[in-house]
Amino acid sequence: MTQMTLGGAINSGLRHALADDDKVVLLGEDIGKLGGVFRVTDKLQEEFGPRRVMDAPLAEAGIIGTAVGLAFRGYRPVCEIQFDGFIYPGFDQIVAQVAKLHYRTRGKVKVPITIRVPFGGGIGAVEHHSESPEAYFAHTAGLRVISCSNPQDAHTMIRQAIACDDPVLFFEPKRRYWLKGEVSEELGADTLPMGSARVAREGTDVTLAAYGPLVPTAMDAAAAAADDGISIEVIDLRSLSPIDFSTVEKSVRKTGRLVVTHEAAQSGGIGAEVAAAVTERCFDWLEAAPARVTGFDTPYPPAALEEAFLPDLDRLLDAVDRVMGRRNSLTGWKATA
Amino acid sequence: MGYRAYRLKDFWQRRRMLSAAAIQARAVHERELRVIVSTTHEHTRTETLAEGSDQDMGPGQLEDIVQLIRPDGSRAESPGFDPWVADVTDDQLVDLYEDMVVIRRIDTEATALQRQGELALWAPLLGQEAAQIGSGRALRTDDFVFSSYRENGVAYTRGVDFGDMLKVWRGIASAGWDPYAIGMATPAVIIGAQTLHATGYALGCTYDGVDSVAIAYFGDGATSQGDVNEAMVFASSFQAPVVFFCQNNQWAISEPVGLQAHRHISDRAPGFGIPSMRVDGNDVLAVMAATRIALDRARSGGGPTFIEAVTYRMGPHTTSDDPKRYRPADDLEEWGRKDPISRLGRLLESRGALTGDVTKRVNDKADAVAREMRAACVALDKELDPMMVFDGVYEEPHSGLERQKSQYAAYLASFEGGEQ
Numbered sequence A: 001m002t003q004m005t006l007g008g009a010i011n012s013g014l015r016h017a018l019a020d021d022d023k024v025v026l027l028g029e030d031i032g033k034l035g036g037v038f039r040v041t042d043k044l045q046e047e048f049g050p051r052r053v054m055d056a057p058l059a060e061a062g063i064i065g066t067a068v069g070l071a072f073r074g075y076r077p078v079c080e081i082q083f084d085g086f087i088y089p090g091f092d093q094i095v096a097q098v099a100k101l102h103y104r105t106r107g108k109v110k111v112p113i114t115i116r117v118p119f120g121g122g123i124g125a126v127e128h129h130s131e132s133p134e135a136y137f138a139h140t141a142g143l144r145v146i147s148c149s150n151p152q153d154a155h156t157m158i159r160q161a162i163a164c165d166d167p168v169l170f171f172e173p174k175r176r177y178w179l180k181g182e183v184s185e186e187l188g189a190d191t192l193p194m195g196s197a198r199v200a201r202e203g204t205d206v207t208l209a210a211y212g213p214l215v216p217t218a219m220d221a222a223a224a225a226a227d228d229g230i231s232i233e234v235i236d237l238r239s240l241s242p243i244d245f246s247t248v249e250k251s252v253r254k255t256g257r258l259v260v261t262h263e264a265a266q267s268g269g270i271g272a273e274v275a276a277a278v279t280e281r282c283f284d285w286l287e288a289a290p291a292r293v294t295g296f297d298t299p300y301p302p303a304a305l306e307e308a309f310l311p312d313l314d315r316l317l318d319a320v321d322r323v324m325g326r327r328n329s330l331t332g333w334k335a336t337a
Numbered sequence B: 001m002g003y004r005a006y007r008l009k010d011f012w013q014r015r016r017m018l019s020a021a022a023i024q025a026r027a028v029h030e031r032e033l034r035v036i037v038s039t040t041h042e043h044t045r046t047e048t049l050a051e052g053s054d055q056d057m058g059p060g061q062l063e064d065i066v067q068l069i070r071p072d073g074s075r076a077e078s079p080g081f082d083p084w085v086a087d088v089t090d091d092q093l094v095d096l097y098e099d100m101v102v103i104r105r106i107d108t109e110a111t112a113l114q115r116q117g118e119l120a121l122w123a124p125l126l127g128q129e130a131a132q133i134g135s136g137r138a139l140r141t142d143d144f145v146f147s148s149y150r151e152n153g154v155a156y157t158r159g160v161d162f163g164d165m166l167k168v169w170r171g172i173a174s175a176g177w178d179p180y181a182i183g184m185a186t187p188a189v190i191i192g193a194q195t196l197h198a199t200g201y202a203l204g205c206t207y208d209g210v211d212s213v214a215i216a217y218f219g220d221g222a223t224s225q226g227d228v229n230e231a232m233v234f235a236s237s238f239q240a241p242v243v244f245f246c247q248n249n250q251w252a253i254s255e256p257v258g259l260q261a262h263r264h265i266s267d268r269a270p271g272f273g274i275p276s277m278r279v280d281g282n283d284v285l286a287v288m289a290a291t292r293i294a295l296d297r298a299r300s301g302g303g304p305t306f307i308e309a310v311t312y313r314m315g316p317h318t319t320s321d322d323p324k325r326y327r328p329a330d331d332l333e334e335w336g337r338k339d340p341i342s343r344l345g346r347l348l349e350s351r352g353a354l355t356g357d358v359t360k361r362v363n364d365k366a367d368a369v370a371r372e373m374r375a376a377c378v379a380l381d382k383e384l385d386p387m388m389v390f391d392g393v394y395e396e397p398h399s400g401l402e403r404q405k406s407q408y409a410a411y412l413a414s415f416e417g418g419e420q
């Protein structure tokens, strides 16, 4: 076990993947000498050389499209998109090619591409640097979508993503890059079932489902609620496509209440999918309508407003009060629209 | 509108008032120039093919370049380009000098404001003053600028209010100004996107029967993006009156220009059917001449032009960047010798135009601007009403958003009156 930051744990996971399989190649803007703007690829070019760790020309469609060609040729490209908001020039290559190539060729062509995306807000950045675009990709058949919330998962899950023969969108919670924790490098790709959720804290009254940057916030909420006599079970979804509904279902059948949270906008989001599935699967067990605590259906705001936009402890607890039937901000609220 | 945004319009008007003879002479010169520009490309091409060496023709090198002021301040003759700045008097050169000193000062002050926690981030333009002033001051007020985030010097030439210039960097707005008020779109952060916008705007100008021109500013890194290449296709296909102004500052964050291009960036445009020029981007006069040529061509129905202004990013990519991780130390020394401000200063000195009075006036102006900017910055509220998060998403009411807004208002109200 070693103390690592979440970013450092991904770095060490990438190092293992590069060392274990010489078909693994890294491709992205400023990932070489600079080590990436978040230093997640720090020193990897120095160790593995510029053919394995490639600084790419400034073009996301180019990065993803070139990765498709490398995959055709048997390589396992790991692409870095510098910030969430810069994935869109590569969107066409991702949804029209990466996602569909396997289906199109009935599995003749494998697409073991990993696309790493630092995502989410909370770092006081300018426009396009704080977005949460995961739902677009979870909505696209053919892609797997995962997100880590702590250093150990970050380490294991990046190795798992790279080892996976399907394309994986790997969403890294950028504001948690500096979060520290114990990491065992023994826990490699095959030590975790792909796509499994994790019960991060057990509880009996409310199921609180979160992923990526909001898992620590959900843990804080559970601790605060415990003081109030409410027992929250926190589920770290880890995988957004597929979603491990059996873990969620088991929890909700126990608690009878669901709150689901993400930074991304509410409409058509992961929370909608979780709430719908829970309603379908656990209708008879539910004590209250599922509640979503999410970013608003607005573009990500300027930094001075991001605290208003981002789900936080208070908003989570307010939703917990709502599903518990306690007084909350919507008590007496009249819908105007 | 502050700060002499109109000055270059004056330049333009003066140019218009040139005698018919001068205009005719210039037309002849332009024909010569077209030959020079196109043969330059031919020359480049054959030379590269013959020698087959990318090393010599690297995209950061300075050969085949238009230069009117040498780094030592002496004036280089250029029959093709000189006529385009023949009307620029010593007084106007002093004005350009002042502009460059002022925007360097703006840049230093903003960097200091960032260090002091007043700004969240800043993208320095240090070293790129001539490229931005020489081109920005060649524009008319009815022209329209589509820029990236580093063009604060261009924004200055458009007369942007200092508070507006800093809002984005202070983290209190997604964009700082009203594009129509200063003839400049708010900066594009998505690399390259604005080149297509410029092309469409230019097309609109021709449809409207006006001779306004759109100019797109972007970096060397941006030239790798699909958008920029598509913009050149569209501009060429529609013969849109647009100027593609690439500041090749040698770096895209940590990536040297050689990663984006094995040849001069200006060599690409002719392949799209767009004439291009490669100018010394640290030479304000050469930049101005090239921009005027491009604007003139656009206004007279000649379609798009591509300008590569070869310069150097003397600072970090942004205040969050640490160039020591990737930049060779002697680069700064080498490019320091080509500094845009000191070279114009030397030229002015040699003409006796940079007197003590002038220097004092220029420095006083820079001081005053820095003071004004700092005051404007700290006057901008850092705290915003949380409900502002819902503003401006749509022009017309949107029921889903209205509902979220109303729920959030109820949520905020629930905090009033303390513990419930």
Ligand SMILES: Cc1ncc(C[n+]2csc(CCOP(=O)(O)OP(=O)(O)O)c2C)c(N)n1
Pocket (backbone or CB within 6 Å): A029, A058, A060, A082, A086, A089, B150, B189, B190, B191, B218, B219, B220, B221, B222, B223, B249, B251, B252, B253, B313, B317
């Ligand atoms: C589509 C997109 N991808 C990546 C980025 C991140 N990024 C911001 S600036 C930059 C480098 C730009 O270099 P260049 O075009 O040369 O302009 P300069 O910064 O040198 O002015 C990069 C990669 C971005 N803003 N947009």
Ligand SMILES: [Mg+2]
Pocket (backbone or CB within 6 Å): B219, B220, B221, B247, B248, B249, B250, B251, B252, B253
């Ligand atoms: Mg650049």
